[in-house]
Amino acid sequence: MENLAAKYTHIPGWGIDADPKNDPTYPMKHRTDEEQKGYTWERPAQQPEDIEILRSIERPNVSAVFGTSVPPQGLSGQIRRFAFRYSESSYGHWLPLLVADRVNVVEGILDDFKRGHVPNIFAEKGMKADWKYNQKALVQTVVVGALITTAVVVLFRNRKNALS
Structure with missing residues (x-):
């Protein structure tokens, strides 16, 4: 292990966290496990939901803020809706999202042509x-x-x- 550490010492900052006495949160943080109690802070005001929002099946509610510039639409939107039926730990979630991104690119090019703009x-x-x-x-x-x-x-x- 020591040989491995010596191999990377030329990289600035390498191994800075290797010494437990150099923990940046010590002694300021006193570990009391208070953070295990859940929501102990006041939740920020909820952003209004005025468009369709795809949400993970693992989250009981939407996050306080979220993107609204590109709501799901067309074939790519259908693929995204399908992907959100599956857990985030599943290929059934991430692979369709990758496909939806590629389909969305093609949809954007077709939309450009429809508006009379030839994309460069x-x-x-x-x-x-x-x-x-x-x-x-x-x-x-x-x-x-x-x-x-x-x-x-x-x-x-x-x-x-x-x-x-």
């Missing part, structure tokens, strides 16, 4: 910086995306021809 995906995804600092990864991403798109198009064409 190259700039919005930071590809200029990638081109400048990480060309190899950018080219790899573009090639993989093109291959996947081609495979999907070919798959759908083959299905269409097979059904005809």
Whole structure:
């Protein structure tokens, strides 16, 4: 263990909490287990709930404040509602939320087109910086995306021809 600690001593602040005598809460905090009593403080005023709020099944109430800028809507909203049926410790909660984020990106692009705005995906995804600092990864991403798109198009064409 000592060898491992010596290996990282060049990092500023490394091991600062290793010495129990250097506990930043001692001697100011006197441990009385008072915090185990639950809500012992006055709860802040509740933010009004004027939009749909998705809440964890593990929480009996909503937190005092929450985001309202993007309420769940469309297909991504349906996926999010599905995800919140499951516990936060479950893949059934987190994986659908990841999918919903990706679906929401596509919904946003389609919404831009619907409003007559052509999105500059190259700039919005930071590809200029990638081109400048990480060309190899950018080219790899573009090639993989093109291959996947081609495979999907070919798959759908083959299905269409097979059904005809």
